[in-house]
Amino acid sequence: MRQDLLLLLTFFSLLSCGDTSDEPTDAWIGGEIVNPKYDYVVLMKDRQIIDTMHLDENNFFRYHIDSVEEGLYTFHHGEYQIMHFSPGDSLLLRVNTTEFDESLSYSGEGARKNNLLIDFFLQNERENQLLPQFYSLSPEAFEKKIDSLTEERKKFFDVYLKKEESSESFVDVIDANIKYDQLSKKELYIARHSKKMSGTDLQEIPASFYEHRKNIDYNNELLKNYYSYFRFLNRLFDNLAYDKYKNEESYDRYSYTHTKYKLGIIDSLVESQLLQNSLSRTNTRRYLLRAGDPEETQEIYSLFEKLNKDNADIAEINSLKQSVENLMPSKLIPNVKLVTVDNTLKDLRSAITKPSVLFFWTTESSVHYQNIHTKAAELREKYPEYQFIGINTDTHFRKWRSIVRALGYNDQLEFQIEDIENAQQALVLSSISKSLIVDENGIILEHHTNLFRPELETQLLGYINE
Structure with a gap:
């Protein structure tokens, strides 16, 4: 495989050498996907698909x-990452899907800048993991701490610039990365000390801590799909939205109230249509995945339609809205097709013979499927009035069946989805942690719960006593 990679890099180098023009206008991308999940890779810019690149028999493309238009691009293969392209680049990437971000590396022309991008991304992820231990600091001490982290990154980039010639576009991207990662941390600190959390010592935040909000560019076209910028705007707008209702309700970024105010803030502050599209889609989708009231759902959708002018976004959110409305309490569970361990088809509704809790799992996470089956067994002992039905979301029948049998799961209560694409839409399977509670007739009682949530047992008891 390494030899194939070297041959591909040599191929790119020869192509670059063959370009006799002073200023190339094209670019190349290729590479290897280790442990591929699909047989293709998707290249996008500004949320628009440029092309779908198919893998060969050795998982190369x-x-x-x-x-090529200079700027930020994304490549997708299950997960995604950002790349910076300039005319003349010949990028060769290698990524292992089991550790997507951590394994991603580049070689070829344009590799150093893109390796720097992924290094900064991973560094920020590590810093965010450490961030909660700094929340107890005073605002002054917290600011000093993140300023020191920012200064380290600036120094690192200064060293890079002395060694590498960089375009203005790329310098702007890295400067924004450093700036908005720092400001995101400040917004997280503000959020931590503005939500009335029991048992928490809240810090009094001085006005000076909010100074950065006076100089925010809400319409940066270069960064419109860059995660550092997009993530900062989302965190800022979450805080601004909470300020609107903090005296009436507790903080809940998934609630109708929060989403309503947040979409209003996006409407008032963001003029870029592309940014409005991205932000309104992300936040409306987040709300819909947990929505439980038809009237509130329609109101949020109407606000979304006012903001978003992308036909694909509108079609996606409208389809999700319809699926969510079909899953609301008092609705009949969608009758998706299931596969039994005997490799026969069974309707979901026919599998429900008494009040039931439906939970989902995948063979890709052994820790999760073992934990959730252990939890289901515990709950089954405590609440024999309910069936606990395990539904596998994979497409590998034999692998699923072998796990069910090897671990001694009740094969009368274990099924695999027959058409995962249809089921994901019908059951709104946005998270493997999602569970549903239905009555003996398949009428939905809870459309978005979780076996590990403390309130689940309260829900189960409540329906028993009705």
């Missing part, structure tokens, strides 16, 4: 961009 290559693609030529005839006329």
